[in-house]
Amino acid sequence: MATRTGQDGLSRERIVDAAIAMLDEGGDGALTFRALSTRLKTGAGAIYWHVANKSELLSAATDAILAEALRSDEADTSPRGQIRAIALGLFDAIDEHPWVGGQLSRLASQAGTLQIFERIGQQVEALGVPAGEQFYAASALLNYILGSAGQNAANARVHEPGTSRADLLGAEAAVWTSLDPATFPFLHRVARQMGDHDDREQFMAGIDLILAGISAGR
Structure with a gap:
């Protein structure tokens, strides 16, 4: 499945990566679309084009962490x-x-x-x-x-x-x-x-x- 990328080069993956970094730094309370927009140097509208709301963003960030955690290389x-x-x-x-x-x-x-x-x-x-x-x-x-x-x-x-x-x-x-x-x-x-x-x-x-x-x- 192709990555959906906006005209400004913003993608869902890039948004999720930035959200994870913010959550790691300050927890749930630190993640707002305004702060995320500032971090990504874009407008909130561009983020909403990829993610509907904070709940969806939190779910996507959690899923990304779990996907890595559950990728077992156990012998x-x-x-x-x-x-x-x-x-x-x-x-x-x-x-x-x-x-x-x-x-x-x-x-x-x-x-x-x-x-x-x-x-x-x-x-x-x-x-x-x-x-x-x-x-x-x-x-x-x-x-x-x-x-x-x-x-x-x-x-x-x-x-x-x-x-x-x-x-x-x-x-x-x-x-x-x-x-x-x-x-x-x-x-x-x-x-x-x-x-x-x-x-x-x-x-x-x-x-x-x-x-x-x-x-x-x-």
Whole structure:
């Protein structure tokens, strides 16, 4: 399909790329057609020729990020390997573009969410999960992926200027250590892990636990 390009050389792809950059820099609130027009050095009318409104633009920007995130080059082509690749691709995409998590959580019927659910569902079926249980297994994976990835991105945005992730986790671990060990024995045991854990590793451990549960249920 040919790219639709206006007389000023403006294309839908160029508009979407600019919108993604603005969303990365300032979030949903930073994206207005006036600001986008200034960035692209064109009039709002030229943008409307390609995109009807902000909602359509947000959907297009989200779809562009997801298309890249779901392009798996994972060597493991097994259903389990594909699910892990989908999960990690989405985690990294939402970590890099935090606004994507918010877009995916707004409407369960959004094209992007449906695309993810379909990809996961196909692999759940390939795992041999009985038809009557596939919806629940795929839902558990989808909800965990979007919820955990979105929360990780949200946590990254609340850092105070000049505060590193290590500082933030260290402070939280210190709070856990200061709690009464008789009341919070578990938190005392895992405080050190909390203070220096890797977010991607923690996320994928959750995926593996869900997959193990799915396999055990079969």
